[in-house]
Amino acid sequence: MLRDRLQRCVLALILCCLLPGFSVDRAAAAEKDTLVVGMELSYPPFEMTDTSGKPSGVSVDLALELGKSLGKKVVIENTAFDGLIPALKTGKIDLIISSMTATGERAKSIDFSDPYLSTGLCLLVKKGALVTGIKDLDRPGRTVAVKKGTTGHTFAAGNIRRARLLVLDKESAAVLEVVQGKADAFIYDQMSVYQNWQRNRTTTTALLVPFQKESWAVGVRKGNDVLRMKVNAFLKEFRAKGGFERLGDRYLKEQKEAFKRLGYPFYL
Amino acid sequence: MSSFFFKLLFDQRSGRDETVPLLPLLLGWLLALLLVALVFTFAFQQLQYGWNWSAVLAYRLKFLQGWLMTVAISAAALCTSLIIGLTAALARRCPFLPARSLGTLYVELIRGTPLLVQILIFFYVVADAFGITDRYLVGVLTLSLFSGAYISEIIRSGIESVGESQLESARAIGLTGWQTYRYIVFPQVLRRLLPPLAGQFASIIKDSSLLSIIAVSEFTLNAQEVNAFTYSTLESYLPLAAGYLLLTLPVSLASRALERKYRYAT
């Protein structure tokens, strides 16, 4: 019994000695030649993985181009969406390029670059739900699904008082709720609502006119103005050179054409 | 000199029934807590974390609602899992062979798969097929089925651990099979069961956090939502951990008290 206790004490001491080795010197991060970009790789076609498991998508390409222009190697960190801001705050990642909307609330915790895409909140509605707009949803007996930490979630928390709110971890779970009829609608961004509707045409309909306009931007740590300026400069140049046009053609060709047909503006 | 420290820091009782003297006991606890506090302080310093408790404080009602929901779900799941566990344990001991096989199948399947997987399958596949839409009901049932498998094993080994000699004694004094079960087996099993059952209750409380995955608004999900609104991760999750400890610590203390009470030679 004595030996056990002794062994445990020694183990604790060793662990304590190892801890300093885990610290990272934050000040030296700016001089590093790698740029750690955080995104949640479950948001096609902006953030996803290809069949071999490598990150791919609009945001990935954007990040890689940014890296090229800054002369740094880019490492993509796959992080849950609602963990991106904490990861940025604690220095685990240097940038957020994850189709994240710039909101006033988020701007209290981090800084945003200039917006690079305009979109808005739309509804993926279950078939036969008789929902014509967001106002139809805030009624008792209705159920609304949102994804945790998104602007849809924030909107619902502030504006949906009488309906039941379902907060899901994953986009796929929220879509499943609508498909199975457990939720009347899923509040999400326009692009994804369109895509999910395409994949579930028999069980869902989509209301693609945004009821709340939003724009996406790149996130940097608060006070990191140097990096922010560099990102803004890059975005301006990338757009001028037609970079976004190319990304749109590469990943969003179908959406571009569909939106044109439906008469919705497509902003990339 | 060294023997002084020895006495102060080491357990030197000769028998199991004496209690550790107070000063060494307190000193031991103090040093352990100090070590943990040091580790955490060091970790937080390295993070350069900007604490923001006021944002989270504004959501305290949300925390409370989630906590109460967890208590309700855990209590309901405990009762239901006791019934399921008892049924399964008896089924595995009954002479009707299909019942025995069904019981074994249930226990092996449930114990061999992760609870998360079971929650997803039961909610999105099974419950949907049977048309049960209330996710709180499905959540409690899934948790009960999960815990019931472990409880059935606890009960079964409890029954089997009642010594042959006790059963023989019962026969010798002329008790019928039913009387033996009621007056000899059942009381002995019950006393043996209480400690592990209390442990199982603590497990249910902690496992209920997984129900957040199907948007059951229990404690963990509520804390996660607060985190999503305030971006104050640690300020949301530390109270979350404390809230669970508030529930599980009394249970584990009760379990140890029960163990001590019913510890007697058989």
Place this chain on the structure above:
Amino acid sequence: MRLDLCGLEKWYGSQAALQGITETIADFQALAIIGPSGGGKTTLLRLIAGLEIPDRGTLAIDGEQLLFNREALLRHRQGIGMVFQAFNLFSHLTALDNITLPLEKVHGYSPAEARVHAMDLLERFQLSSHAAKKPAELSGGQQQRVAIVRAIAIRPRFLLFDEPTSALDPEMTAEVLEVIEELRHEGRHLIMATHHIGFARQVADYCLFVSGGAVTEAGPSSELFRHPRTAALQNFLAKVLKY
């Protein structure tokens, strides 16, 4: 009492624990069954107790045949008292409850009657101070004595003892043997399997020597021990009485 054994056989798998025992003991008060371990004395005792059913043969006590069906055996067991080698008492009940349980649940006593009767007996055997204790709090000797009280409380036809002192140290052995001797003097009928030759000699009036699954020798104990006829018994006694 009278015991008639006719062709009793008991097999465990391919092993014969008892091989066709036929014996009549016309009139005895205390019967001792002695013999080497594994020789069959415990098996014989368990048959008489109604805890096992023989594969062949019949058994009659006081002229009444023991029927080997569940109900008959249950009733038989309810009318006799048995004390085992160890772990007789129910570990979750106090000494008093151990005695009142069969009284209340098997013999229909009211709780008050059972309590009074049990306490009387405990007093008689100087165990009343232990009434509220659980078996784990009692010494081996005290446990066995409580077990004996439980056996006699139900006013049994006769008592059975299966090596009641084998698990006890010499001092506790003595206290238990004293009790058994007292019961003998009260006039109760006993059948006991034992290792204590000296005790058997003193207390029993008839004795069976069982070895190899058969009754090798039988007779009144006064003669058996003084003039063992078979070589087996002679060897056995020599070995046992050596120390």
